[in-house]
Amino acid sequence: MAEKEHILKSLKAGIRYDGRKLLDYREVSVTPNITSAEGSAKVKIGETEILVGVKLAVEEPYPDTPEEGKLMVNAELRPIANPDFEMGPPGEQAIDIARVVDRGLRESKALSPEKLCIKAGEAVWSVMIDFVPLNDAGNMLDAASIGAVAALKSTRFPVVKEDGNIDWDAPLTDKTLELAKEPIEVTVLKIGEFYIVDPILEEEKLADTSITIAVAEDGTVYAMQKRGDSPLSVEEIDKMVEIAIKKSSELRKFIG
Amino acid sequence: MTDKLKIKNKEIAVPGEVLAEGMGYVPSRGIRRADDKLIAEQLGMISIEGKVIKLIPLTGVYIPKVGDKIIAKVIDVLMTGWRLDTRSPYSAVLSMKDATSEFIQRGADLTQYFALGDFVLTKITNVTSQKLVDVSMKGPGLRKLRGGRIVKVNPHKVPRVIGKEGSMVVMLKQATGCNIMVGQNGLIWIDGTPEAEVIAEKAIIKIESEAHLSGLTDRIKAFLEKQGVKVAPEQKKAPVKEIKKKITGGKK
């Protein structure tokens, strides 16, 4: 394919379409507390802009985990962000973003589900994270993941009334979520023989395969997702994990 | 009623803005008259020449026009031709007979000529009232664009990318060594080394965002030089123009 040949020529010369080096991220900025929600953050990577919100609710626990709180992660890819997005229920891409970030948070036990228990068997906290991009210029997943950590860190619990309902008119308390881990997802793509991170839209379309890897502060990997139908060798996978671990510690600095 | 100008030359006007009062001023395209007021109809830059007020739109979608050379993408292969995305609400049809100077057999595999995803430099030959668009590949320079990359700018900025008598695009080509084709629909094809293409693309994006500012040529020249490419001195074209002036008495 002509476009593939063209980008490989560029990658061989060591530069991306926008002049970046292969493993460079675009400019990253993270702003917590951008809405009145219990927790929130705005993340910008280049021209990609995502809003992340954390809403809390008091609910009955799941029957098989009576002392554990709940976590729900959702991505809404609304047409405001990209002329190709359509209205309707979450499609493949939205589900991918939501489930992969969810897995990183869940498997790393970032939220210590037991800490979210209010009354065993009766009431637990439900933490609901929503990603809504305002502009999709590629790499929404990494941006969503960084935003999730920033938003969770900024989250404060609301006041719970005597009757067990939340008092939405009262100001939020000072009680925070106290994250046990802060997993950041880094997506590494392979185009031909080259590895890149932080793809723009055109690069996402041309990648042979990609792996999103969730890495916590100590370098432990908690979740992975391989995309595309191009198979990888063990060495290649290891190389991509190495890149993800390195990049995650660089990205962590932006969360503060 | 005295004529009153409410806006200055080169200022930005917004829709609904009162530009002038009084019957002495003459509105041009993009400006409407309501009683004795002249009102801007679009976001644009105001140009005042004597008593004529013009509005130069800063942005807007591309609408296919007969005679325009555009860069279009093949989005469908039909029975007797191809459908192209013109980067407007109206796709174009390239029929077999207008595709090439060779003779194409009926039933031939059309993808041998143009396949899905190919970009072509083509010319608009017809636009109906319902905006059905025909294009042709027969003409000087019209061809499939192989290799290279496509950059998108707002169609209203195309004149600035081309420059007066092509001066801007010539400067870009010479400084970066890239081959550059500019479509009236705002698609621009750049073909060169990877590094040179990046510089050319960045320069074009800069032209787009600063198109409304004065001294654009100097800014772009400075930008290119900062990237480490040499910009040749301006070619003198004066002699031809002067002769023309003498013949026509210097009148425009």
Add this chain to the structure above:
Amino acid sequence: MKRTDGRNPDQMRPIKAEVGVIPNADGSAMFQIGNTIAYAAVYGPREMYPRFMQDPKKGVLRCVYNMMPFSGHGERVRPGGSRRSKEISVVTENALRPVLDLSDYPNSVVDVFIELTQTDAGTRCAGITAAAMALADAGFKMKDLVASMSMGMLSGEIITDVNGTEDCSLGATDVPVALIPCMDKISLLQLDGPISRENLKKLLETGKKKCLEIYKVQQEALKKKYKVD
């Protein structure tokens, strides 16, 4: 009467506008009034799907209003449209359509997407205000911008810019309006509470004045995008 946030009856909350905030869009804007923040993006004119909705005489304006799940003061807002958001989408279209001339774009659609990132009453008005700027930013021919704001009645007094507490807890009568300044005409009008004919007339006249204040901010935001540094 001092209001819950200390404002006088005829005082608007602080307003802020910015144009060109969504690079992918053909035109975009953000409008904030108090704690209500609306983003609007315009995509179009572009090919209209489904085909049967095409109009061979002119382009079709299609607005979609949506509140982000974390935007509300209270429980999470379930994603997916509601009857309320559908209604607001329709009145938004009707408020904006009169200033547009889409006869140059037969069979096409102009999509306007409005997203509320934070809500504290006056959301449909903020959405319309942002959408008008976004349409201008996209280069459309417009008779004028459209400026919108929520007027109301509380304890027998006319109030400007109803906030969330007044709307929900205090049961204020809410009257969202939108003004087309050059026509001096109102293109959005809804009412949800008791009001006398006399008060309505006074309220609308005040509303027009207040909309003109918003109109000025819209104009400045559009010009600011192209300001010389």
